Amino acid sequence: MLEGPSTSVRLTGNRELARRLPLFDVCGLIALAGLVTAIAFRRPDVLALTTPFVVAIAAALALWRPVDGVVKIRADRTRIVEGEDVTILVDITSPSGIGRVEIELEPSDRLVAVGSLRAVTTVKSNSTTTLAFTVRASDWGVAKIDKLTVRVCDRFAMFGGELDARADTTVTIGLPEDRISASLEAERFRSIVGSHLSNDRGQGMEIADIRPFQPGDSTRNINWRISNRRQEPWVTLRHPDRSTTVVIIVDAHDGENDEQRMTQRRSVSAAMSLSRGHLALHDRVGLLVVGHTVQWLPPKLGRNQLFQIADRLVAVSNAPEASRRMYRPPAVSTIPNNAIVVAVSPLRDPLMVSLVAEIRSRGNPVSVLVPQTEQARSSRRRLRITNRTTEQARRLAAVEQKIGVQSLRERGVGIVAWAPDEPVITVIDSVRQLRQAMARGRSW
Amino acid sequence: MLTWHIDRFFRAGPLCALVTLVLPMAMAAFVNSQSSEDNILGILLVASGVIFIGSLIGSALASGFGAVLFSLGTTVAEVPVLIMVAVGISLYTTLVIHDLSGSFHRGPRVARAIWRNTSLTTLVVTATSTASFALVYFVANLTTWQSIVVPFGVAAIGFAAKLAADSHQTFGRQLTAKRRSQSDADNPVS
Numbered sequence: 187m188l189e190g191p192s193t194s195v196r197l198t199g200n201r202e203l204a205r206r207l208p209l210f211d212v213c214g215l216i217a218l219a220g221l222v223t224a225i226a227f228r229r230p231d232v233l234a235l236t237t238p239f240v241v242a243i244a245a246a247l248a249l250w251r252p253v254d255g256v257v258k259i260r261a262d263r264t265r266i267v268e269g270e271d272v273t274i275l276v277d278i279t280s281p282s283g284i285g286r287v288e289i290e291l292e293p294s295d296r297l298v299a300v301g302s303l304r305a306v307t308t309v310k311s312n313s314t315t316t317l318a319f320t321v322r323a324s325d326w327g328v329a330k331i332d333k334l335t336v337r338v339c340d341r342f343a344m345f346g347g348e349l350d351a352r353a354d355t356t357v358t359i360g361l362p363e364d365r366i367s368a369s370l371e372a373e374r375f376r377s378i379v380g381s382h383l384s385n386d387r388g389q390g391m392e393i394a395d396i397r398p399f400q401p402g403d404s405t406r407n408i409n410w411r412i413s414n415r416r417q418e419p420w421v422t423l424r425h426p427d428r429s430t431t432v433v434i435i436v437d438a439h440d441g442e443n444d445e446q447r448m449t450q451r452r453s454v455s456a457a458m459s460l461s462r463g464h465l466a467l468h469d470r471v472g473l474l475v476v477g478h479t480v481q482w483l484p485p486k487l488g489r490n491q492l493f494q495i496a497d498r499l500v501a502v503s504n505a506p507e508a509s510r511r512m513y514r515p516p517a518v519s520t521i522p523n524n525a526i527v528v529a530v531s532p533l534r535d536p537l538m539v540s541l542v543a544e545i546r547s548r549g550n551p552v553s554v555l556v557p558q559t560e561q562a563r564s565s566r567r568r569l570r571i572t573n574r575t576t577e578q579a580r581r582l583a584a585v586e587q588k589i590g591v592q593s594l595r596e597r598g599v600g601i602v603a604w605a606p607d608e609p610v611i612t613v614i615d616s617v618r619q620l621r622q623a624m625a626r627g628r629s630w
Numbered sequence: 631m632l633t634w635h636i637d638r639f640f641r642a643g644p645l646c647a648l649v650t651l652v653l654p655m656a657m658a659a660f661v662n663s664q665s666s667e668d669n670i671l672g673i674l675l676v677a678s679g680v681i682f683i684g685s686l687i688g689s690a691l692a693s694g695f696g697a698v699l700f701s702l703g704t705t706v707a708e709v710p711v712l713i714m715v716a717v718g719i720s721l722y723t724t725l726v727i728h729d730l731s732g733s734f735h736r737g738p739r740v741a742r743a744i745w746r747n748t749s750l751t752t753l754v755v756t757a758t759s760t761a762s763f764a765l766v767y768f769v770a771n772l773t774t775w776q777s778i779v780v781p782f783g784v785a786a787i788g789f790a791a792k793l794a795a796d797s798h799q800t801f802g803r804q805l806t807a808k809r810r811s812q813s814d815a816d817n818p819v820s
Binding site: 207208209211212213215216219220223225228229230231232233234235236237238239240241242245285286288290301302304305306307308315317337341342343 | 689690691693694697698701704705711714715717718719721722725726729733734736737738739740741743744747748751754755756758759760762763766767770771775779782
């Protein structure tokens, strides 16, 4: 577990924490009223009622020291998955001690409190008090602690104050393993996606050709069964195993309503599944995120690339308040010519359709996973509670989408519809079959 | 659901607020039992209610007003000095618990050291105030009233004179500084 960076809040010298608290004023008023009454009515026994308040004020004034200390907030893990708990640790250090400290956390919406997020404690001089708060990740994305409130007072509760601070502590919440795909071992993924065969002939597992022995052939390639039948040496030629380059395009369209957020979530889970599987097969995988943000990750190998892809995909969940539509990556030419491109997009935006068409026109084999929604499938059963304008706009958008899909099909782009209840493995298999069909019947 | 309500009720914050009602009411009953004056219990119970309302709304001023009202009722009740000492200590303890109830709202985790420190502080203040009052009361009964009031009066007059002199000095410095800057502006070349 990697601990995240900590945020420090300095208490020393903060004038907000050296204020007079209401209890001091109340005690002062009671003491003054008692003293005046005792003198005015010549009744020293009235002082019995006010002496505790006088003593408390005198002691608070005599023993008051400026608040001196530091509050640090950190998370015990920076990377978790949905449904997991993470512990937020708050360390309070003070050379002179603090009578009473109240700590209150306010996490972002993606983190749900497990237990109370408020604590009251005391700090002894030259010591550190650590408070632990547990929160649970309720939704994927980048979560953080929005606000940290610190209230301090002396042991008489007469002097103190409150300050609010923003913490830079962030936690990356990924999609849970069982949704991404439980079967991402290389062999099983290979059985779904298939091996990437090179047109060359060399050392490999797949048989490319069988021909008579020629000078220069290795004797290890002799096919003894056929040689016995033909009474002359024959050799088996195989395709060499080669890794390939895969570029995954994720359409990070706006995630304002529930339907869009669900589509975004499925897109990210599919992209993560594809990335993990291809990287396990030692393919180079790149990532292009378009929509409300543009992010380009060049194709690379290895586990570190998987973490980079996961970070970029999680950041997709943080849609900005103002909707921006950026479907123009820095340069489409940065996508390698030999790369297989798999896009995950509902193809609602014409800009996304044109981007896919442009990539296809450069000669890259392109497949598109189109996540469908419940609303699209059950449109006939939906109650007509929306106004006419919204309904017409929705129909127009559906027609535009169909036109876009048709235009892409005509350009040779494989379109695979992904139903809401369909597991991602099945869809990946459909993509593989489509690519094979396209390879057999391709005209480029 | 019932256990949720029970849990919320018995959290530290609501319990402390309840104590700020129960403790003054108990003292009100005690004072009334020791007093021969009429209509004392009503004043004291009203004061207890005001303190409790102050705890509920988180207003130290409201609770302080209730404490003043309680003190006034106790003074009118003409009870023995020891009972007045007990009332004074209970009022201070009530205000301390009122402050705690404010810190404990929304069910925080409370460290045991908080209870320990608060109890210790309250005990020390109680003991110190009792000893201090005993000394003051003893001295007050030995001497004449004038010998207590006159020194206070002289000190007050002297303090008022000092404040006036300091104010006069500060005002004079401000006036002098203003005149000097204006003369510099009138004669830039010197």
